[in-house]
Amino acid sequence: MSSTTVVASADEHHAVNPRSRVILASLVGTTIEFYDFYVYATAAVLVFPHLFFPASDPTTALLASFAVFGAAMVARPLGAIFFGHLGDKKGRKITLVGALLTMGIATFLIGLLPTYATAGWLAPTLLVVLRLAQGFALGGEWSGAALVATENAPPGKRAVYGTFPQLGAPIGFIIANGLFLIIAALMPSSDPSRPSDAFLSWGWRIPFLFSAVMVIVGLWVRFSLVESKAFENTVKRGGIQKVPLAAAFKTHWRELILGTFYMLATYVLFYLMTTFSLSYGRAATTAALPGLGYDYRTFVLMMICGVVFFGIFTMVSGPWADRWGRRRTLIAITSAIAVFGLLWVPILSAGFVGVMAWLVIGFTLMGLTFGPMGALLPELFPANVRYTGSGISYNVSSILGAAVAPFIAVALWSYGGGSPFWVGIYLTVMALFTLVALILGKETRDIDIHH
Template identity: 65%
Template structure:
């Protein structure tokens, strides 16, 4: 009588552990991203130039991307040397604590330049934590996946991105609804600026407790245990991955590039562009009201010289439009997994990257104000739905493809470094480049779209140079071939 081997972790626990952690991590990340547009330019980076304040806020937002590869190397080292479980718990705690403390920070008006400095330090801590989170969650999912379903299981940690976005923004919308505010599209009411913005950051503590409870119930995967038994665990996995797998690191970095640029354009840039007033009079009135609420001086002539138009949606309306788009992001993230298992990761990603290149050329078609406001709304919603659909299709297979580029003994380090170095090239600078290109084009978004298309071309080339990873056997790919004890 044969006895089936029981998996190290029940499948439901694997899915939940990989999903809940990334949902919390991305929730924390999006809470900051939303505040970076709505709150931090006023409370932490005040100046007479609204664009300069927004750029400073985005710069601190992007600073976390610089910390992510450092987190990838540190957490990757411990994840490849000692196992995935403890590393995942540590990354979740780091992110949660940093986010909670952001909710307690005094502002520039209270302690001066120390406030943005503290915000920068905590933002770097967020990035450091996220650098180790994604890869560990992807490995928990794929190393425990049944045969032929790695991309399907790998899509669950990816689902944390749209879920985190929806939860964070619904909380911000709830605060907006509950607190008194005028018609200002930036939602800069006195109550919101005084204390309401802190609630989403403080709420993260509740979510972290739930995530820890789930992750502490995990045990190490059979794949990692076999690597330990075979004696292929490296003393310095970081050295091994750079010495023997540098080509995979470069290819993995560029494979993720278009995904990152698309994502941050669809979230940060579109929020800035969509909620910026479409005409000077409306923008001037809103800016003057915000200046009076915060005690800042307002010069109409200076503002007029710096003004460039957006779509003129209210904050609540536009975020609801984004959330509709993100629902498609989540649905297509899950759908992409079985497709990638059936036809291969590379083939699916080549098709969707080609579509992203074309999509970038349509920005002026979808994102220009129309004579009929309803037509503008319909085109913008179509743009968001289509963009987030592409995001789901390209993001879903990454949970399987990047880990599959590397053997077990350096899989955490390799996939984490590739994923997070790409975050610098495709996410840290994307909001800054987009804002500058938007300004250069006189308020039109066509240069921003061209930027996305050019990044898509680089990803397309990397995919052509990368072999298909669908049939790679984790049991035969423990890292024996390239192991030199250090």
């Protein structure tokens, strides 16, 4: 399908996507993608150390599981390059459909995998391959969804529209963990540190298989989209780049670097609050690596309460970023994240109230920093390399932040003898890197996104 064909098809139907369709398409797709990612993240803590990475030392098995979790982040920049190339040459719609299909198929197949007990090392090998496929798909999903939202936004509301694909993260988290919670409740375990035999035998597979239903819904929504005005304008003026990746690096290398570091603190906070916290919260206070000592059901419910604030403040961040600017808003929020990292020990030492405050504060800051990224990263690049540029920045940052965050956090947790002090310091240091990038960057609120 040529780019010209895409534009002609769009003109035959609608000149502009209806706002409700834009919002739904950007929200549904990222919800599914993040659901699939969270399903793996939860299983990486609950299931995979038992079934795919057997080891005499539970900490070693957990680290191996987190290493595979991080492997997907390595594949994400490759997905950003591949899908970004298609998105900048052929249009946003076809690319978004391809990314969603890739993620859905990979997630569904994880639910069918044999375990180490039945297939030996073939089981973790296949898990790594499918995890890489998940990362490859997510590498193309986010930037496409953000472009659909921001390129179709009314004047002065790009940051507000850019928060809708970001909402997929908290909604996907709640659906994924809520489903795991229901299954675990139906298959209770007598040992709070280990899921039941029924859950480990087949119950854990249900959330992965359920992904197929969600993908069908997402595809139905996305097939109804037409191309954005920004992409149409690029085609009409002959601005399509032969190799968008080369063009992005040649003319916008500074924006690529800045965008990568803009996302760094967001990614580290994101995976500390979602993946690492589940391990830390469930670890017994008397274990070799002591944690908070909550049972799985209680702590996930506490996390879901925190994620509600994630969703609320994601939406709050959009109007703030449109009113005060992306840069000014994010400098204030990133400074707050740096301070939050220094306060982990005193907050977590205050019992149940302190733990809930830690979750609420962490997820509130997560919403406030994550929301504006849906507009900020696309605004760094012109339309002809926007899919590629925003995708690379977003996903290279996933290697520096998300890929290693759970692994580093567990190592620092162990180094601290069970204290989260060094994990908090790690968050603060990453926030300072982001703060420097924001200070060096420029405000993008008033650019013309259609060129």
